[in-house]
Amino acid sequence: MRIVIAGGHGQIALRLERLLAGRGDEVAGIIRKAEQGGDLREVGAEPVVLDLESASVEEVAERLRGADAAVFAAGAGPGSGVTRKDTVDKGAAVLFADAAVRAGVRRFVIVSSMGADPEHRGDEVFDVYLRAKGEADAYVRAQDALDWTILRPGALTDDPGTGLVRLEAHTGRGSVPRDDVAAVLAELVDTPATTGLTLELISGSTPVSVAVRSVAGN
Template identity: 70%
Template sequence: MRIVIAGGHGQIALRLERLLTARSHDVAGVIRTPEQAGDLRAAGAEPVILDLESTTVEEVTEVLKGADAVVFAAGGGGDGNRQRKETVDKGGAILFADAAERAGVRRYVVVSYMGADATHEGDEVFDYYLRAKGEADDYVRSRTGLDWTIVRSGAMKNEGGTGLVSLAERTGRGPVQRDDVAAVLAELLETPGTAGLTLELIGGTTPVKEAVAAVAAAKG
């Protein structure tokens, strides 16, 4: 498959790029600056320079033409900028969803966050983030015809993957290793039976492949 990843230089994206290229997929990562390109090439991915906050749906559509799947893994960053939650976490996800439809790409996997909710209240930066992610998730589910899967992870850690997760519509709160998040995303991309699911993801006791197969089987 050809897979395009928005937010291609993020911690999840770089891990996912390495996994997908190791599985012989053709991977492109969308990044903001040329300085990030070397890291993508080292991960086996083709860098595509495109600023989500200034591009157009037409430009994104051109990038997505010929792809089999899109992963939205971009984020507005942890610098306390509330506006970028709207322009990247929400606006970017909607932009890529619209462009995927125009380009004829049906498979769309979103990296969201546990507790994302368009009606979430509060004025802290994290509250803005949860609202933005929730609004983006709602848009993808209700206003597109994509084969979407939304993954809402618990708090992410960098302590090394275990290969063991809990993946379900409701898991309860808990941490998860970024290596394991990337492994789940790779498996979801290769499991079309998971389309139409919003899944929570935390560390657990089930091997990744079995966890993904189980949610696909439960969907029927």
């Protein structure tokens, strides 16, 4: 498979790229800065320099053409203000979805956040973030031309992954290592039977592959 990942230099994306390349997939990561390219090459991914906050739909679609799947793992990140929650967490996700449709890439996985809700109230930065993520999710759900899956991890940690998770429509609050988020994403990309599902993810007791097969109905 050829898989293109938006936010290719993010902590989850780099882990995912290593996993996908390690199993033999062709992986490209979209990054904003050319100097980040070495980190992607180190994990086996092809760096693609493109700023999703200023690129056109056609520019992004050109990078997606020929791909078997697209993964949106970009985010404004901690310390960013209200404006970039809108331009990255919502705007770039919408752009990437539109570009996937234009490029004919049906399989689309988006990394959201537990608690994402377009109707979320409040004016603090985290409130705006949850609203932006919720609006992006709602937009993706409305795209009939995409075979989408939405993944909503709980609180992210840098603890070593255990390979044991809880993956359900509603898990309740909890945390999960980024290693395990990447492992679940790798399985989801390759499991189109999860199309149309919005899934929450926290640490649990079920092996990743079993958890994904379970929600897929296999």
